[in-house]
Amino acid sequence: MRTVRRLFYVDIVSSVAFVALAFLSLFFFIDFVDELSDVGERGRSLINAMLHVALQMPGHLYELLPIAVLIGSIFALSRMAQSSEFTILRTGGLGPARALSLLAGLGLLFGVLTFLVGDFVAPFSERETTKLSAQQAGGISFGRSGAWLKSRETTPQGEHNYSVSIGSAGPDGALASVRIFEHDDNGQLLSRTSAATAQVGKDAVWHLRDAQLTRWSAGDATHAPAATTERHATLDWASTLTAEVVAAAVLPVSNMSTVELFRYIGHLSENEQAAQSYQIQFWKRAFYPFACLVMVALALPFAYLHARAGGVSLKVFGGILLGISFVLLNNVAGHVGLLRNWTPWIVAAAPSALYLLLSLAAFSWLVRYR
Numbered sequence: 113m114r115t116v117r118r119l120f121y122v123d124i125v126s127s128v129a130f131v132a133l134a135f136l137s138l139f140f141f142i143d144f145v146d147e148l149s150d151v152g153e154r155g156r157s158l159i160n161a162m163l164h165v166a167l168q169m170p171g172h173l174y175e176l177l178p179i180a181v182l183i184g185s186i187f188a189l190s191r192m193a194q195s196s197e198f199t200i201l202r203t204g205g206l207g208p209a210r211a212l213s214l215l216a217g218l219g220l221l222f223g224v225l226t227f228l229v230g231d232f233v234a235p236f237s238e239r240e241t242t243k244l245s246a247q248q249a250g251g252i253s254f255g256r257s258g259a260w261l262k263s264r265e266t267t268p269q270g271e272h273n274y275s276v277s278i279g280s281a282g283p284d285g286a287l288a289s290v291r292i293f294e295h296d297d298n299g300q301l302l303s304r305t306s307a308a309t310a311q312v313g314k315d316a317v318w319h320l321r322d323a324q325l326t327r328w329s330a331g332d333a334t335h336a337p338a339a340t341t342e343r344h345a346t347l348d349w350a351s352t353l354t355a356e357v358v359a360a361a362v363l364p365v366s367n368m369s370t371v372e373l374f375r376y377i378g379h380l381s382e383n384e385q386a387a388q389s390y391q392i393q394f395w396k397r398a399f400y401p402f403a404c405l406v407m408v409a410l411a412l413p414f415a416y417l418h419a420r421a422g423g424v425s426l427k428v429f430g431g432i433l434l435g436i437s438f439v440l441l442n443n444v445a446g447h448v449g450l451l452r453n454w455t456p457w458i459v460a461a462a463p464s465a466l467y468l469l470l471s472l473a474a475f476s477w478l479v480r481y482r
Contacts, residue, residue: 116201116206116214117214119197120188120214120215120218121218123188123191123192124184124185124188124189124215124218124408125184125218126188127183127184127185127187127188128180128181128183128184128185128222129184130184131180131183131184131187132173132176132177132180132184135172135176135179135180136169136172136173136176139168139169139172139176140165140166140169143165143168144161144162144165147161147164147165148161156248160244160248163244164241164244164245167237167238167240167241167244168237168238168241169237170229170233170234170236170237170238171234171237171238171366173229173234174226174229174230174233174234174400175439177222177225177226177229177404178226178400178403178404178406178407178435178438179407179432179435179436179438179439181219181222181404181407181408181411182407182408182410182411182431182434182435182438183428183431183432183435185215185407185408185411185412185431186411186414186427186428186430186431187424187427187428187431189411189412189414189415190414190415190417190424190427190428191424192415193414193415193416193417194423194424198415198416208475208479211412211415212409212412212475215408215409215411215412216405216408216409218408219404219405219406219407219408219409220404220405222404222405222407222408223401223402223403223404223405224401225404226400226401226403226404227401230369230370230397230400230401231369231370231371231397232369234366235366235367235368235369235372238364238366238367239363239367242363242364242367243283246281246282246283247283250282250283251280251281251282251283251288252280252281252282252362253279253280254278254279254280254281254362258277258278258279258280258289258291259277259278259361259362260275260276260277260278260361261275261276261278261353261357261358261361262274262275262276262383262385263276263351263352263353263383264352264382264383265351265352269296270296270297271296271297272294272295272296272297272302273294273295273296273297274292274293274294274295274351274353275292275293275295276290276291276292276293276353277289277290277291277292277293278290278358278362281362282309285311285312285355286309286310286311287309287310287311287312287358288308288309288310289308290305290306290307290308290309290310290318290320291304291305291306291307292304292305292306292307292349301328302327302328303325303326303327303328304325304326305320305323305324305325305326305347305349306323306324307320307321307322307323307324307347308321308322308323309321309322312353312354312355312358313355314354314355316350316351316352316353316354316355317348317349317350317351318348318349318350318351318353319346319348320344320346320347320348320349321345321346321347322345323343323344323345323346323347324341324342324343324344325341325342325343325344325347326339326340326341326342327339327340327342356372356375356376357375357376357379360372360373360375360376360379361376365390365393370394370397370398373390373393373394373397374394376390377390377391377394388450388453388456389450391456392446392449392450392456392459392460393446394456395456395457395459395460395461396442396446396460398460399457399460399461399464402464403438403464405468406464406467406468406471407435407438409468409471409472409475410434410467410468410470410471410474411431411471412471412475413471413474413475413478414427414430414431416475416478416479417478434467438463438467441463441466442463445459445460445462445463446459446460
């Protein structure tokens, strides 16, 4: 059994590695050609373009791993079937259940690799890519409306809500064009703070520079609300908005790991903000490594097809179509689930569950009738 496991694992792992390398080379070429149009602008050199493209490769690897597992597994198993190796193994006692368990173990290993790349390597490289782009562009702009955050705090005067607007972010993490609006639990505007720049400390204290603080006093029947304005060279604002929450709000979702996504979803829920899009992304991240297990199960029926049922190239082409359809269904399910307000974990799990049932049905039919 150890010899059979080694035969399976060596052939499939080498094929998957070859397919992944081929896909990454193709994506590197396409991204590099796209980056060449920006060489010479804003001080970007050819080396910077190559570095920018290289930092995107872990993200591509994370997205491509299930497809590479599917195509590589189909190629290895089809080649074994064509050379009658798989037939000899079946004659020697390799039953369907044992073959499925062998591939399931390999699929779990690929799933662990996918998790490590998606939760550690890819987010780190995406953050470095964002920093590199910010350095070359002089910062990250969030458009005319800016990026908005909300927080809620309980004070002796009652519950206060804060709405924070950020105009842009610098390469060093400094925030620019910051505006902070404070409301009471009735929605009454209490204060407005604007600052040219701000830096979020590790203790969630915002260090504001060149700040202007405007407070409105409550009016009554005889006095109109009065406003007082103060100017401060530096001003500290204690908040519940940590640097991690700010980074999650202003940076792409690809920069966050599964744990960071979970924490940010908790922040949005606490402040009664819509979190469904992030919940779908979280569950997709959580279920995505298991897609490798689905892919090896989907590849196993190709080993039971007779060589006359099509050459290796035809089966690999079928695997490419299956992989593309899985990615397409996975992306479409996320958008449809967001529009229809479906349960996030069901939306994320549905494509993998559907293809797993398809692979098991095809496998059962081939074992029974072929």
